[in-house]
Amino acid sequence: MPETQNVYEIPIGPIHPALKEPVRFTFQVEGERIRAVDVRAGFAHRGIEFMGMRRNLIQTLYLSERICGICSISHPIAITLAVERAAGIEVPPRAQYLRVIFSELERIHSHLLWAGVAAHELGFDTLLHLTWKVREQVLDILEELSGNRIDYAIPIYGGVRRDISPEQIPKVEAMIRYYRGLLEELVDAFLRDPSVAARTRDVGVLTPEEADLLCAVGPTARASGLSKDVRQDRPYLVYGELGVKAITPRDWGLEPRGDVYDKAVVRLLEVGQSLDLIETCLYEMPEGEITSFPKIPALLAHLKKAEGEGLGWHEAPRGEVIHYIRLEAGVEEPVAWKVKAPTYSNLMSWVPMFADQEIADIPIIAASIDPCICCMDRVHMVRDGSPATLLKEDLLRLSREKTERLTGHPSPVTRHGGGL
Amino acid sequence: MGLSSFKRALWVFHIATGSCNGCDIEIVAALTPRYDVERFGIKLVGTPRHADALLVTGPVTRPMAERLKRVYEQTPDPKAVVVVGGCGSTSGVFYESYNVVGPVDEIVPVDVYVPGCPPRPEAIIHGVVTAVAKLEELAGEKR
Numbered sequence: 120m121p122e123t124q125n126v127y128e129i130p131i132g133p134i135h136p137a138l139k140e141p142v143r144f145t146f147q148v149e150g151e152r153i154r155a156v157d158v159r160a161g162f163a164h165r166g167i168e169f170m171g172m173r174r175n176l177i178q179t180l181y182l183s184e185r186i187c188g189i190c191s192i193s194h195p196i197a198i199t200l201a202v203e204r205a206a207g208i209e210v211p212p213r214a215q216y217l218r219v220i221f222s223e224l225e226r227i228h229s230h231l232l233w234a235g236v237a238a239h240e241l242g243f244d245t246l247l248h249l250t251w252k253v254r255e256q257v258l259d260i261l262e263e264l265s266g267n268r269i270d271y272a273i274p275i276y277g278g279v280r281r282d283i284s285p286e287q288i289p290k291v292e293a294m295i296r297y298y299r300g301l302l303e304e305l306v307d308a309f310l311r312d313p314s315v316a317a318r319t320r321d322v323g324v325l326t327p328e329e330a331d332l333l334c335a336v337g338p339t340a341r342a343s344g345l346s347k348d349v350r351q352d353r354p355y356l357v358y359g360e361l362g363v364k365a366i367t368p369r370d371w372g373l374e375p376r377g378d379v380y381d382k383a384v385v386r387l388l389e390v391g392q393s394l395d396l397i398e399t400c401l402y403e404m405p406e407g408e409i410t411s412f413p414k415i416p417a418l419l420a421h422l423k424k425a426e427g428e429g430l431g432w433h434e435a436p437r438g439e440v441i442h443y444i445r446l447e448a449g450v451e452e453p454v455a456w457k458v459k460a461p462t463y464s465n466l467m468s469w470v471p472m473f474a475d476q477e478i479a480d481i482p483i484i485a486a487s488i489d490p491c492i493c494c495m496d497r498v499h500m501v502r503d504g505s506p507a508t509l510l511k512e513d514l515l516r517l518s519r520e521k522t523e524r525l526t527g528h529p530s531p532v533t534r535h536g537g538g539l
Numbered sequence: 540m541g542l543s544s545f546k547r548a549l550w551v552f553h554i555a556t557g558s559c560n561g562c563d564i565e566i567v568a569a570l571t572p573r574y575d576v577e578r579f580g581i582k583l584v585g586t587p588r589h590a591d592a593l594l595v596t597g598p599v600t601r602p603m604a605e606r607l608k609r610v611y612e613q614t615p616d617p618k619a620v621v622v623v624g625g626c627g628s629t630s631g632v633f634y635e636s637y638n639v640v641g642p643v644d645e646i647v648p649v650d651v652y653v654p655g656c657p658p659r660p661e662a663i664i665h666g667v668v669t670a671v672a673k674l675e676e677l678a679g680e681k682r
């Protein structure tokens with residue numbers, strides 16, 4: 120409830136020119152100042168996990184790619200890792216390198232995309248057009264290597280679907296050279312531009328304590344100075360050998376402030392980091408098979424026999440993505456599939472970031488976490504036709520009741536009346 | 540396609556009805572220098588009330604259906620609706636979801652379908668140009 124009569128409500132969305140995807144903000148404002156924000160999500164919820172549990176695993180893999188068109192390598196990598204753990208499938212070393220190359224290419228395209236959108240939100244359309252013009256180079260390489268500009272269909276359980284041929288390597292090297300030469304120019308345009316700094320410095324601040332408390336992930340957490348990167352913390356594929364280090368504004372010689380400017384610093388530096396990783400992978404990639412199951416029917420037969428559960432994680436451009444999968448023998452479909460997308464973790468960061476900011480800064484603050492609503496909208500409660508909101512206590516109660524139902528006796532926590 | 544000239548600039552409004560972002564970023568790619576549709580006078584506008592055509596992406600989720608109808612009604616006549624992407628055209632991979640009420644032509648009348656998952660920017664431009672031809676036809680009937 121508004122405390123004084125001067126506080127009033129502004130709803131923004133779900134359809135709004137500043138937001139490409141449907142999400143609704145309700146701002147409590149006092150004059151130009153934002154006092155509080157509420158976020159209503161669920162407009163892009165398509166029930167993907169439900170559909171995935173009704174299709175065989177190969178179809179589910181293609182569906183996972185359509186969770187998000189920008190993270191269309193990240194989700195398939197996470198689900199393949201989960202299924203490979205569940206079914207005990209080995210991935211040949213060359214395929215692991217290829218997966219890393221593709222996911223870093225995706226990171227470059229996603230971060231450049233974000234930089235352009237951020238420039239647009241600041242009203243700096245020249246910079247939007249410049250960044251999106253140079254972004255086409257990495258899309259050209261992705262198209263050359265995978266056959267498509269978006270939705271690449273590269274990872275498959277047990278490996279990857281396409282190899283990089285010796286003739287393609289010089290093209291990738293040319294792209295690396297192109298971006299290396301250009302990165303300094305982009306950094307100049309973003310980070311040394313006084314008008315960009317004026318609009319982004321100390322705007323939408325997320326302190327390290329808040330980032331930690333709210334479980335922020337990816338560049339949103341790293342811009343606040345947290346050294347948090349799944350590639351560094353829980354290495355998978357060949358990231359351990361590549362020695363990835365989380366990038367924070369300290370790498371740019373600045374003490375992290377957690378504002379929008381710092382988020383731009385982290386993302387632009389990560390473009391450079393991805394270029395280095397791709398280059399290393401190209402040289403260190405061993406010869407060999409690209410998949411342990413060249414024949415799809417054999418793969419499907421193996422998956423149908425498999426029994427177990429697995430977790431797959433990946434550092435998507437926006438942060439940590441986790442897929443959980445459970446397989447039962449004799450069933451083609453996954454029995455359980457759960458996706459935790461990075462924006463889901465970052466969503467709550469909006470609350471402290473919007474506090475006491477100006478209305479004019481809403482678009483850039485909203486964009487600064489690089490929200491991906493279609494990734495995030497995983498749960499949508501509808502009860503008796505009307506949307507229902509469940510709080511932490513309700514979820515905890517539901518969870519305990521289910522444990523009791525399954526085990527047939529009260530859970531220890533309920534018995535002692537304790538809480539978390 | 541019977542298009543003698545671009546007699547007027549076509550302004551489009553983009554509405555995402557639960558799409559996966561794939562088509563949406565390709566629409567933005569069509570606006571930026573490599574494809575640069577603004578040289579033909581095609582540009583994205585911030586409100587359906589300024590638009591000649593709607594670019595609809597996504598399979599239409601349950602909460603977005605009502606909003607899509609409202610945006611369609613807010614767009615002044617004569618107007619054209621261009622569906623971008625496979626899921627908006629036919630539900631595509633999202634065909635048996637409990638929260639998808641589309642495809643788009645179940646909700647609002649559609650003039651042009653651009654299939655693809657996602658379609659290339661060239662295909663999106665072709666779709667919008669087809670919509671221009673359709674609007675010119677409509678304008679011709681009124682005269």
